[in-house]
Every structure is written in C-alpha cells, then in structure tokens.
Amino acid sequence: MDTEAIYQKPTEAEIQGLLEARFGDKVRVTETGTRRVYADVDREVLHDVCVYLHDHMTFEHIQSLTGVDLVDNLRVVYHIDNYFNGCVVELNVDIPNDDPHVRTISDIWVGGNWHEREAWELFGIVFDGHKKLERLLTPDTYEFFPFRKSYKLRGQE
Amino acid sequence: MMERNLLDIRAESDELTTDKMWVIMGPQHPFSHGLWTLKVELDGEIVTDAEPIIGYLHRGWEKECENRDYPKIIPMTDRLCYAASMTYSHLYCMTVEKALGIEVPEKAQYLRVVADEICRISSHLMWLAAVGTDLGNLTVFLWSMREREYWMDLFVRLCGARMTTNYPRIGGVRNDITELFDRDVDRCTERFEKALWDIIALVDDSSIFVSRMKGTGVLTREQCVNLGITGPAMRGTGVDFDIRRDDPYEVYDKLDFEVPVLNDGDSYSRYLVRVEELFQSCRLIKQAMQKIRSIGKNAPYRLKVPSKVPAGTAMCRLEDPRGESMMYLVSDGTEKPYRLKVRSPIFVNVSAAKPLVVGSRVADVPVIMAMIDMCLGETDR
Amino acid sequence: MAYKSILDWITFGNIMENPWYPFGDLYNLPFDISYKLWEIIGGALAWLINLLLPGNPVSTWLVADGTSVGGALLIFMIVIFLVVFICTLLSLWMERKVLGRLMDRRGTMIGLKGFLQCVADGLKTFLKENTLPKKIDKMTYMWTVALVIGVSVLIACMIPLSGRWFVVNYETGLLIIMAFFALAPFLILVSGWAQNNKYSLIGGMRAAELMISYEIPILIMIMTGCFLAGSFNIGDIVNAQRDIWYIVPMAIGFVTFIFCATAEAERTPFDIAEAEAELVEGWQTEYAGMKWGLIMLAEYFRGYVSCAMIVILFLGGWNIPFVSDNVNNLVPELVFLAKVWLVFFVMILMRGAFARVRTDQIVNIGWKVFMPLSVLNFVIVLLLKAGGIY
Numbered sequence: 001m002d003t004e005a006i007y008q009k010p011t012e013a014e015i016q017g018l019l020e021a022r023f024g025d026k027v028r029v030t031e032t033g034t035r036r037v038y039a040d041v042d043r044e045v046l047h048d049v050c051v052y053l054h055d056h057m058t059f060e061h062i063q064s065l066t067g068v069d070l071v072d073n074l075r076v077v078y079h080i081d082n083y084f085n086g087c088v089v090e091l092n093v094d095i096p097n098d099d100p101h102v103r104t105i106s107d108i109w110v111g112g113n114w115h116e117r118e119a120w121e122l123f124g125i126v127f128d129g130h131k132k133l134e135r136l137l138t139p140d141t142y143e144f145f146p147f148r149k150s151y152k153l154r155g156q157e
Numbered sequence: 158m159m160e161r162n163l164l165d166i167r168a169e170s171d172e173l174t175t176d177k178m179w180v181i182m183g184p185q186h187p188f189s190h191g192l193w194t195l196k197v198e199l200d201g202e203i204v205t206d207a208e209p210i211i212g213y214l215h216r217g218w219e220k221e222c223e224n225r226d227y228p229k230i231i232p233m234t235d236r237l238c239y240a241a242s243m244t245y246s247h248l249y250c251m252t253v254e255k256a257l258g259i260e261v262p263e264k265a266q267y268l269r270v271v272a273d274e275i276c277r278i279s280s281h282l283m284w285l286a287a288v289g290t291d292l293g294n295l296t297v298f299l300w301s302m303r304e305r306e307y308w309m310d311l312f313v314r315l316c317g318a319r320m321t322t323n324y325p326r327i328g329g330v331r332n333d334i335t336e337l338f339d340r341d342v343d344r345c346t347e348r349f350e351k352a353l354w355d356i357i358a359l360v361d362d363s364s365i366f367v368s369r370m371k372g373t374g375v376l377t378r379e380q381c382v383n384l385g386i387t388g389p390a391m392r393g394t395g396v397d398f399d400i401r402r403d404d405p406y407e408v409y410d411k412l413d414f415e416v417p418v419l420n421d422g423d424s425y426s427r428y429l430v431r432v433e434e435l436f437q438s439c440r441l442i443k444q445a446m447q448k449i450r451s452i453g454k455n456a457p458y459r460l461k462v463p464s465k466v467p468a469g470t471a472m473c474r475l476e477d478p479r480g481e482s483m484m485y486l487v488s489d490g491t492e493k494p495y496r497l498k499v500r501s502p503i504f505v506n507v508s509a510a511k512p513l514v515v516g517s518r519v520a521d522v523p524v525i526m527a528m529i530d531m532c533l534g535e536t537d538r
Numbered sequence: 539m540a541y542k543s544i545l546d547w548i549t550f551g552n553i554m555e556n557p558w559y560p561f562g563d564l565y566n567l568p569f570d571i572s573y574k575l576w577e578i579i580g581g582a583l584a585w586l587i588n589l590l591l592p593g594n595p596v597s598t599w600l601v602a603d604g605t606s607v608g609g610a611l612l613i614f615m616i617v618i619f620l621v622v623f624i625c626t627l628l629s630l631w632m633e634r635k636v637l638g639r640l641m642d643r644r645g646t647m648i649g650l651k652g653f654l655q656c657v658a659d660g661l662k663t664f665l666k667e668n669t670l671p672k673k674i675d676k677m678t679y680m681w682t683v684a685l686v687i688g689v690s691v692l693i694a695c696m697i698p699l700s701g702r703w704f705v706v707n708y709e710t711g712l713l714i715i716m717a718f719f720a721l722a723p724f725l726i727l728v729s730g731w732a733q734n735n736k737y738s739l740i741g742g743m744r745a746a747e748l749m750i751s752y753e754i755p756i757l758i759m760i761m762t763g764c765f766l767a768g769s770f771n772i773g774d775i776v777n778a779q780r781d782i783w784y785i786v787p788m789a790i791g792f793v794t795f796i797f798c799a800t801a802e803a804e805r806t807p808f809d810i811a812e813a814e815a816e817l818v819e820g821w822q823t824e825y826a827g828m829k830w831g832l833i834m835l836a837e838y839f840r841g842y843v844s845c846a847m848i849v850i851l852f853l854g855g856w857n858i859p860f861v862s863d864n865v866n867n868l869v870p871e872l873v874f875l876a877k878v879w880l881v882f883f884v885m886i887l888m889r890g891a892f893a894r895v896r897t898d899q900i901v902n903i904g905w906k907v908f909m910p911l912s913v914l915n916f917v918i919v920l921l922l923k924a925g926g927i928y
Binding site for chain 2: 068086112135
C-alpha cells in the first residue's frame, strides 16, 4: 500500500493496513467494526500517527480525548473522526503513572485544546507542548487530580 | 482594568491614545444564558481578543457515575442538559447496550427516535427564543416558547414529565406510547409545521434581523472543522456531515430525511440550518410514528438485561441538537461503570469563542454565541 | 365693595379681563380652570379670615387680581403636570397591553384592566433603598440623571394639547422643544463616564453615536414643516394644516420622521444605548431603585413627545379635517391625545416586530437613508411652494 498517498474515504481495512505498514508494531490494530477502528499506540509515535491520520487520511476532527486511570497505569483515548465517510479511529495510549507525559495534539487539531486541559486537571496527564495547560473546570487552587481512582468519594471508601 | 491616574497617562505620551479595555461578560449577564463568562477585549466597539471561562457548574458528573449502578445513572443523564435531556439518556443507554452486546427491539428503537426528535424540536425552539432576546426582540422569544409548550405537552403524554424525562431504559424504553400521545402527535406536528412559518416570517422577512445575522461570526470550513465545532453550527459552515445519516444509529438509516447544509459560514446560515432541521425533525416523527403503528401494540419494547456489564470498552455517538455528543464507557465487569466519559458538543464549541467573535462588534457577540446555543449543564458536567 | 356672603368672595370673573393675565389675548383653558380653583380656595380662605377679623387687609389681598393670577399659576403647574403624567402612564399601560397581545400573553392584569400595575410599579421603585455604587463621581452621577428626567418632563409639559391648552406660546416653540429634546444624549454620555462602569461607558458612547445619526435629518424635516407653514409657532403649523395634513405633501418625510422620532425617544429598534443583550442595561446599569424608575418614566415622556411632534408636524395636530369649527373646537385636546396614542401604537408595533440595529448600521441608515430622504422631502416641498400650491 502507498503510505504517502492521500485517502479521502479510507475503508477500515485500508486504515488498518496503512497504519501497520507505516508504523510497524508500534501501532497495533486490535479490532475493527463498521466505521470503527480500534488501535493501541505507543506514546512515542502518537503525534506522528495523528499527523498521518490528519494529513493523509483526512481525519479532520478530534471528537474527544479521554483520560482513564487504570490504577496500574494511565491511559489516554483519542477518538478521531473522518467527515467524509463517518469513520472513527480510537487510539489507546498507555502511559506510566510515574511519568504521565504525552505530546500534545492541539497543534494538529485546535479542538483538542480544552480536552487536553480537562484531562490534565482531572487526571494529571501532562501534555507536552500545550500552550496553556491550566485548570479549566475546577478552581485554580486545587492541588489534586479529582478523577483519579486514588481520590475517593464519600461512600466509595 | 487597572486604575490609573490621569496625570500618569499624560506623562506617558503627549498624543491622545485610546486604551483597550477588558469587559467581563458574565457569569451574571443577559447574553450568557447560563453560568459562564466571556472576557472580551474591546477597542472602542471592536472585539480584539476573547477568552471564555467555564467551570461554574462543574459537579464531577463522571466521577459521581463511578459510584452508581448502571440503571441509576439514567436519571442523572437527564440533568446533563435541561433542553435536550432525552438525547443524553438515550446515548447512555445505547452505550451500555453496546457494552452488553444486545440489540433493542425495533419498536423501542423507533420510540427512541420519536423521543429524540421531539427533544430536538423543543431544544431548537429554546434556541430560537434565545436568539430573539439576543437580538432585542421579545416577540420571537414568546412565540417560540408558546410553540415549545405543545411539544412539552407531548412529552407529558409520552412519559409524564416535561424536562427530566427519564424515558429510555437499558434494553428499550420505559413504556409504550399512550393513547393520548398517539392521538396528539400528528396533530401537534401538522400544527407546528404551519405555526413555524409565523416565526420565520417575523425573522426572515425583516431586514433588520437578517442584517444583524448576515456576515457575523464567519468561519471557513477548515477553521470550523479544526476547531472541533459540530452540529448545526458546523453544517452552516459547509461541512456535509450528520451522524444520523453518515454513521447511523438505531433506525435512522431506514428513515427518509435531508441534512441541510449551507456554505456561507456566518450566523445567518447557522440560523437557517437550525430552522430547516425543525422541519426535518417533523418529517422524521411522522415516519417513525407510522412505523410504530404498523409494528402493532403488542410488540415488545423492552428487554431484560443483566445488571453486570462485561469488562471492556464501548463508545457511542449521537447527533445531539447542539452537535456530536459521545459517551465512552470503560467497564470492569461489576455493576458500576469504571469510567464514563461524556463528550459534550458545547464544551468544544465554546472553546472556539475567540476565533468566532474576534473582529466583530460587541453588539454581535450575543448573536454569534447564540448560534452556538449554550447549555452549561453538559459543558461543565 | 362690600363683602357679605361667601359668593361675594368667589366671583368667577372673566380671566381675560384680569390685567395680570399672563397669556395676552389668547384664551388658556388650564389656566382658566386653575384660576377658578384658586378663586374657590383663596375666596374661601378670605371669607373665613374676614369672618374672624372683619375688614382686615389680608382678605382683600387674597382676592386681588395679581394674587389670584399668582395662585392660579401654582395650580396651573400642577394641572399641566398631572395631565401629562396621566397621559404618559396611559401610554405606558397601552404599551404593556398591546405588546402583551402581540406576544400572545395578557400583559399587566392588576386592576382597571392592568392600569394599576403602573401605579404599583411606581410605588415599588419609590420604596426601594437608595443604593450608590462605590467609586462613582457622585455629583455628576446624580445631576445627570436628574437633568435627563427633568428635561424630559419639561418638554412633555411644553407640548400644547390644543390652541387653548398650552404653557407658553412661543414664536419658536418647535425649535425650543427640539433643543431640549436633543440635550439628553449629552447628559447620557456624561452619566456613562460618571458611573465607573464599562457597560455604562459604552452605552453613553452609543447614545452620542446614535445622536449624530438622526439629529440632522430630524432637524431638516422640522425645518421643512415650518417652511411649509411659514412659522415656527406650533399653533400656526397646526392651523396651516386645517384641512389637508402635511402628511400629504411630506409623505416621504413622514415615514422618515417616524423612524427618527423612534430613535430620538430611544425605543426599539434604536435603543442601542441600553441594549440589554450585550450591555446589561446600557447607561442605566448603575442606577437602581427610584432613580431607575424615574428614568424609565422619563423614557415614556420622551416617547410621548416624539409622538406629539409627529402629530403636530404631519397629522394636523388637534384639528379634524372637513368638519365645522363648532365640532372642531369641542374637545381638541382629546383629538390631539387620540392621535398621539395612535402614533404611539405604531411605535409599539415596531417594538414588537423589529430587532435592535447595530451602532454602525444606525449611523449608516442615518447618513445614507434618512439624510437623503429628508433632503428629497425638502426639495419636494420647495417645488410645491415654488409652484404656488402652498
């Protein structure tokens, strides 16, 4: 497959093939469904994968960016949209607890800006290169990350 | 703005200069339609910079859900957005059903579509009312609210509540259509399709209304997509995408409707898109009601579902009246979700406030932001 | 002259024969009423004092010609103000009811078909605490609002209701009313500075911006009307359109003038100085309680004056065309007020149907539409005048 060509309406199989051809075992497509592609991505290549999806497969829109605290490690989940055929790519990036850094994607999709701020304030995931990583929903005086599992609600203890 | 002595200004320069000033619009401001703040920097009347501030209503909704059983979250989803509560409970049920791997009965799917579209109409009418007040005309406000009242009554006929409806269930819907609903829904739809022309005549035929909306808040297609703006605001900017048509859920692929798209990218085209969506929703309701009647009264509308959801993740998205809403569920095999993420369309749309309002006049700010249709319950969660 | 009974003290003499009569040889109905009222009050007082101390000079002083006119003038002021005040309250009530019906609601419902709501609102604002924000320029803050209200009430009182119902009969009546009318935007501008609030400041700036856009067309049209009548005197202008109203030769001017007068009264669609969508309440943001209530009332006074000017210039004032003088002179005041309320009704319809324009749009409309139209109107009148039709 030609990894340099531009695909405006890539099929699920094309996405899987292109990602694996371009990034090798650093991107592992775990599952595909109708208009859905699920993949695990190493955090070193995350930004490259995003740029590739944006530039070569017209994934113009980041739908959401979710932080998940899996206790053993943190995870960032990206849902990226293609407006031409309604395809969604889900990228799962695992990051270790002691080094919660991942490169920002808000330089590719400006719409990811507030999603990253939210993930930072609620989970403490630092997005390197983000222009304004400040607290958005919670007060500026907070010194903890309320959505981590270590932060217990009443009745949860 | 810092307080400065008049003498200091004189000392700085001999020439007469004008300062820019920050005006903080909100959280208690007539234009904000909820608790949020838009800081705008003004040079005379021209906006040169803007910064939206949200978070006044943050309840930790997603964290609260981690503490509750799956069925107990449905009433909470109604509290996400007061104007379009049904879409969120629908979306939540769809997400859990996907994680469970079950297919809801066909009748329930049609009922959900009907409920969703009624919700879309009432939400759009609420938006039309807000546009009226933002443009300084109360007649549009009261007429839209009058029309909205009929749809609220339909909600009462369908599920007994006006705003927090609590109607969808995991595996179906709570109840079948009632006789009163069956009687009134067609009457209401037909009446509305005529009555909406009153409001359209009041707004579209008035050159003042049109000149206030035309050419304000202009975005190009690339800007709009990159900023993550979704929903009618996006379709008014030339993006031909609607989840109902392009990534269909439930039974939308069996129904016939059109997606209005306009290429101007200003407030007026966003307005036109929403008004056209009102008519399309009426079309959808009529078709879905026909199907429900042909399916018959005794068809099942709800499945029994297990209380435990198998471990895994599930993602669902849905065309909310305001844009794309999405839920992402991580389950660990217990009765409670491990993590439930809500993607609110307004959360992203409002982050694009700066490119939308910069360069326009301060009088246009309410109009431009009205086209986003703010709802803070879902934004702050 | 011997005073025996009380009827000797209260004579109800002809005021025109009083040497102190202040209106020359023009009959003034409200003054006549107040003169008679004073005769009752002063005569009764004089009679009482004379009963106790017969033959004292105070009693005769109280019923002397000059004293009677002085006392009558005091009552005259109250009568004039009360009539204007009630007319304004009626237009306020009319706005609430008509606007309510336009919007498919009932409007006010408290007493007398909702009229008492105005009274209740007035009482409520009067009972409110007098709050002043910190860091305002207190003197300017209070003076400007007092002047805005005062000037509005003054011009509302200066509008004559008929040939016999006036305060002063100036040769330049219309110009003086116009001059006072145009004062308010300056005061609003100053008030915007004084309030130490950015919304008020922008509102004040907008008032000035609005003024430069409609003031010149409106003056040109007033001049045209006066040119047609050959006088600045309101009575002369009205009498000149005894049978054919000036709306016929000045049809273009009439439409333009309605919009300009709406802007003058700062009503929708030209209420940009208090645009509540973006400026909270515009230049009134920091005024609370009674001050705010009076400002709102002053706005209706200004609306009343705007409508009255349209009636005087275009709709024939207090005259009914093609009727005999006997009928015409029956109740000209009510005819005038009916016409004023008719014009105000049109303004309410405009408020119900239109959105608020933007500042740059109103300046555009003012200079590119109103201004040429008013000049065109003047040219038409000039041709009519040169052609000898008027």
